[in-house]
Every structure is written in structure tokens, then in C-alpha cells.
Amino acid sequence: MTQSIPDRRLHLNVGINTTGYLGNAWKYARLKPRDVTDIQHYLRLARLAHKGVFDAVFLSDMPLLRPDPASRPLHTFDPLILLTAIAASVPDIGLVATVSSTYNSPYNLARRAQTLDLISGGRLILNIVSNFVPEVAANFGNDPLPPRDVRYPRAEEFLEVAKKLWSSWDWDAEGEKPEGQFWDTNAVEPIAHDGEYFAVRGALNVPRSRQGHPVIAQAGGSDRGIDLAARHGEIIYCNILSRGAGQAFRQRVTERAIAAGRDPSEIRLTPGLVAIIGESREEALRKHELFSGAGSEDGLLVRFTREHGIDPHDFDPDAPLDVERFIPDPGRITAIGFTQGLVDLLTHERLTARQVVRRAEGNHRLILGTAEEIADQIIDLWADGTVDGYTYQPPRAPDDIEEFVDKVIPILQDRGVYPTAYDDRTVRERFGLPHPAARARPSMPAESLA
Template sequence: MTAHRLYLSVALNSTGSAARSWRAAGSKWNRFADWEHYLRSAQLAHEGVFDIVFVSDHPALQRDNTSRPIHSFDPTVLFTAVAATVPDIGFLLTASTSYNSPYNLARRLATLDHISGGRVIWNVVSSFNPDIAANFGAAPLPERAERYRRADEFLRVVKDLWLSWDSPSGPAPDGPLWDGTTARRIDHHGEFFDVTGPLNVPIGPQGHPVISQAGASDAGIDLAARHSDIVYASLLHKQSAFDYQSRLRERALAHGRDPDDLRLIPGLTVILGETREEAYRKHEALHGHRGEDGLIADFLERNWAVDLDHRRIDPDKPLDPALFTWTEDQKRPVGFVKSFAELAAAEPITPRQLVRRVEGGHRLAVGTPREVADTILDWWSSGAVAGFNIHIPVLPDGIEEFNRLVIPLLQESGAFPSAYDGSTIRERLKLPDPRNRP
């Protein structure tokens, strides 16, 4: 049994994780541009006692104009508004180290952490899309190695800034409000940044925001092990989760960290039905199909494998793991392709089986509420994961459905609470106070 209770996050991206979710019957098609849609989604997540609501970010309009625009509102601004209305829940917001400056981002996140009472989690990304680079200047997207060096230095600067001005507390000082011992310059001079400090926002209620990161490449895993509290990942097979955790723990130890201070919370897409067959039909309908063959064709045509010719693939023949290839220095993300290769290597799996195991690059739990609850509890109780980031195909209604049908089963098992615990998200996740680090 794992040492911690089950942790649950829910993604609030756009109209839902399904590309056609904007067309869902009974919903406003343009709710991706309505802030009250996100507010209602967060309120439902709070009713379900979710620990965290998560918004990814991609500061460029996607090229596929038939799918819901997955990223619209700026997460920091959005969550500032939501935090003023929705209590308790943690806010996990994404911001790039490639297209921000450390001082400004540190200041914005520290401000939101104060406003929310210590509920901010920063999801660190280095940005991989050239379309994003084109929105910030004429320079091309840097190579992966440079982006990760910048990300590491960016994180070191931000963490130092967050702890540079002590929280004002106790009796009023007789002399000046601060001096060089309470508001400390960081005097950072590195490859990418020169920052004097200190930050003009004092240390917040949880020391500083919790840090999350998703990394599958060697550089990504090393960055997560060095800096992150929460690690997101695409993990399709339980043994892959154990192997990933082992690599994380090894790298954390190498960086002088206690590996028990990391929380592995991979993505899980959930599609529910009263029976598994009903859930299958819902799965097909979300993609605009009336049968399984349409799902298979969609998967093969998306061409997750670099050299995959979908016309020559037998949907009922096990996939060769060698079809899914990646390189450590590729510009596109490593994680999704790598997770397919790991799954195909772990067990003989056909495209027909795979489409019921994977959705949007994340593991798919499609079936009855009991089946979904059981797979969540199985991975958690075995120690493979600390919890899951739940992806809901259609927002906000899918959160209400999960609350009503799955959450009670998790609570009955004793794995998940019925009320919020801890005054900050750091306390809730049982993470160490960064003010105590050397």
C-alpha cells in the first residue's frame, strides 16, 4: 500500500479532452471563450473534492481548425479570477521557461499564491512548437538541449527569488521594514540570465508554489528529478510506471533530494457507461463514429509512429514496438511516442485493442464506474502512482458524472477523502516546506 492517500487532479482545458467536444449536444459550442465555463468546471471539481484543477498552455492558435481550440485564456489570469470564487482546490497552471522572464513570472505566481492562500502549482514547460517561437520574435525555436539548460537555470532563479524576502510577521520592527538579512539579493549571473533580486513579493503561505513538470526524455526526467514536486507523464502500462518512477528516484538521489518527495501523477482519460458496451459506444460517438473501425482508422492516420504506413497495418495483428521511434533531441515531445513503444513491448497489443487503451496519448479507462474506480485503485494501491490527472472528454458535464459515479467508490475504499485537508496545496500533498532547504 502506498504511503499517501490517492491524489486526483482534473484537466480543465477548453471544452474537454475530446476534439469534438465543442459539438456536444446541449452545450454552448463556443464555451472555450466563456470564463464562466471554466468557473463552473472548477466549482464541480471542488464539489468532487479534487485536489487540483489543471490547465495546460500553448501560446499559439493551433492549426487544426476542426478541433476545439485547446488553449485560449492565459492560465495565470484565469486562475486569479477562479481563485477568488472557488476555495480549497489547488490551481496547476502552465507557463513556459522559453518565453518568459524569471523575475516577472516569479512575481506573478508569488502574487497569485498569496491571493489564493497557498494553492498555486506551476507546471513547467520549455515549449516545443515553432509556432510559439514565431509569436515571440524572429529567432527560431532553440534546440532541445538549449531549452532544457535554460529551463534549469530559469527554475533555479525563480526558486531563489521566491525565498529572497522573508514573510513580514510578528511585532512591527523598530527600525527599517527590511534589510540585507531579511530581503536578500540573489546576484545570479548565468548562461541565460542576470538577476539581482530580491523579489518584491514576500515569501508566501506555502513557502513558494509547488512545481510540476512532465518529462520523458533523459533531459526531461533529470529536470523533473532536480526541481519538481509533481511529475506528470504518459504511462500506458503499470510496469512502465514503476520503471519511470525508478529512473526518477535515481536521478533525485543524484541531485541530493529525497525521492519520496516526488508525486507521480500521470494522465488518465475516463469514459463512463452503465455497461462497458455503452461506454464503447460513447467512445466511438465522441469521435463521430458508429463503430470501432473508425477509431482504428483515426489512430493509424494520426501516425504516432514515424514510419507507419497505416494502409499496411493489420488491425488485429500485434504492433511491432520498433514502429514507434524517437530520438532524445527531436523537437516534438518524446513522451507519447515512447509510451506507445513501452506498451507494445510489454504485451502483444493490436491496434483494435490499443484504441481502447489510449486516448489523446494518455491511458484510457473506458467502462463502468466500478471498472474505472478499480483501475485507479489498482495502480495507486500497488505504489505505481500517487494519483491521476483525470481528462474529461466533455466539460463541464463529465466532471459532474465522475463526481456522481466514481468519486463515491473511491471514498468508500478509504483511498480518497470526503473533505479537504491541509490549508495549502503543499500541506495536502505532504510535501516538504522549501524554507527548510539549505
């Protein structure tokens, strides 16, 4: 495939949760079950990612354990603590921590996050999520999970408070200090926030970091989630399954960012991507069936009917799907974004179920084939600006990260779309994002000028 190469950088992050992204693929990976609670396992994954010059390692999170002996726990260690250990041992690479705005307080989260951003030299990205699983609420008290019209306004205010806190102590705002004075208290500006959900007074006891504050990522695909992303998101981890769907998604974000007074060119789309590499496309198809747990294409179709409440006895897998039947209820408490991805795909392409099951896996874009074919498909939606890059979710860890780094990354580098080494920049600078505006330096009192 001949592709024109634009004058901009392809961004790639990589997920490093436990055994990988696909729940059944652990059976075919080179690891032991207890590796998921061994720091050496995660250091190995981060070092593989560093070898591949990935922009960042990505940890999704949910504070919930669902015991299922047939599958693996996807989330174990607290992301901020785990990424702190990785930052101390693996240089350069960015660190994406998923954190809840529903079950955190702004001050504590702002303090922990700014600490990691400061000690890592400006490498932290915070993926702010509004919890959507009702069982999570039971781990934090007797109240049920708040509805979407509470969770998202709370997340909005949460970020407003965190940003105020992150700028409340700014070393660069210091003036001339009298002899014997450790610091200039003009560098500190306590906040006084009284809102619907939070009341916070005081300054953060961790100063601004090299990149100002952590980069803000957001993963919402619902209408409320897109609003939050448009107002605060700098990197959007979304669900884009096709060119048409991606362009429509970017247009929605752009319009809402402009309405919120933001420059949409300061937002990066890095949707999820599941890549399965084979020596041939046929081998990749068989690996998909194996790693997904379906066992065959028929198994994939059975899973599709079960997940979408379709009667398998009255179902033609080769008939075009009706998009209307997949539109999610906007009032439901659970996640909308993943289902919306399928709706967006079917809105822009007329597809059968047999085609759809090879286009998405784990609700993210699925690409299959040889290493060359995988590279072609990665470049495809990036080259015309539909996306700015991807968050690669390996079916198995470490196996598929290793294979991607050894086989796909060199092709992207040879084609001139991907770097061969890191430079000494913050993760914010690497993504071409602006530095958050610092507070205006206060005027020095007259007596200090004497």
C-alpha cells in the first residue's frame, strides 16, 4: 500500500494491565498467574514499551474485584503507585494512570498526581473517569452509584478544583527573597473554592511540575463524556472503529471545544486498538478466534448475538445489520461509549454481523494480518487526520507487546512516521500540547525594591 506521509508525528501508547486486554488470552501467554502481582512483570512490560519508543504505558482501572476463575483480574495494583515504581526504574516513557472522579477527593488526588508528575520529570497523564459499574459503589459505602447527571457535573468540578490546586504553588512566581528567607510566599496563592460538590480552601503542598500539571486524558463516549472531553481533555481515549465514525467524533469534539472556548487543535485522539499479528492473514484470524475465547468464527457470531440480546435462531449473520436496534438507552447508568462505537460504525458503513465481529474486539478497533498489513492499517486513519495515534491494547502480555515491538514498530520507523529514540521532553511537549498558563507573577512590595 502506498501512503503519503503527513508532516506530523504518529502517537502510540500501550496498555500494560495484568495479562493483556483479552480475558481468555492469558492461557496462551508466557506468564504465571501470580505475575499479575509481581512488580517485575510490570517492569518487564514497561521496558518492552520503552524499547518500542511508545509515548506512554497505559493503565486502566476499576476499584472492583470480580472473581472469575476462567478469566484473569484485569485490575490489581493502584495505577499511581505502580506507575511511581515504573518511573523510578524506566526512563523517558509517559505514564497514563486511570483515576476516578467519583470516588476520590480533588485535594488528595491532585497531591498524589502532582507528586508523581514532579518526581518523574513531567511524564504523567491522568485518565479521568466517571465510574459506571454499580458494584463499585458498594466498596465505598451504602449509597448507590450516582446517576450520569450527577457523575459528570461532579467530574467537571473535580477537574476545575484540581487545576486550581496544581497552580496554587508556583516556584516561578517567586520574587527576590530577603536574606535568610527560604522562599517567597508570593509563590503561593491558596484557592477558595465553594461549589456544588466540593469546598476546598488552601494551597497544594506540592509545586507546579516541569509540564505545569499532568496531561488530562478522558475516555467518555457518551454525550456527557464528550462534553467533559471537549472542556478538559487533552488526550481522548475513545472508541473509533472506522474512518467515517472517527471523523464524525472529531467534529463533535471540535464543535464543543470551540463552544467551551478551547482551541480544538490542542486535543489528541488516541483511540483503543487491538492488533493481532500473524505470518498471514489466515493465521491472524485463527489467533483472533483463539485469544477471544470464541474458538471459531461461528463462536464469534454466537457471542455477538448473546452480547446484543439477539435470538440466534432468527438471525442471519450475512444480512446487513440495522443500526437502530443497537442504539443504547441514553438514561442507562452503565457505560454508553462502548456500545456507541458500534452504532457509529454501522451509521457510516453497511455491514453484516460476520463483518462486524472482525472489526472490533473488546469494543475497540480490531486489525488483523501480517506486520506489514498491521502497519498499513495503523497509518491509514492517522495519515488523513482521523486520529492522532492509538492506544494499543495487546491481547496478551508480554507476548503481543514483544511481537509488536519487534515486527511492527520497525516498519513504522522505516516509513518515517515514528521516532527511533526519545528526546528530553515532557510528555506534554511530546504530544505537542500547550503548557498550562502560569499565574501572573505578583508585583513586588515597595519595601523589597528599596
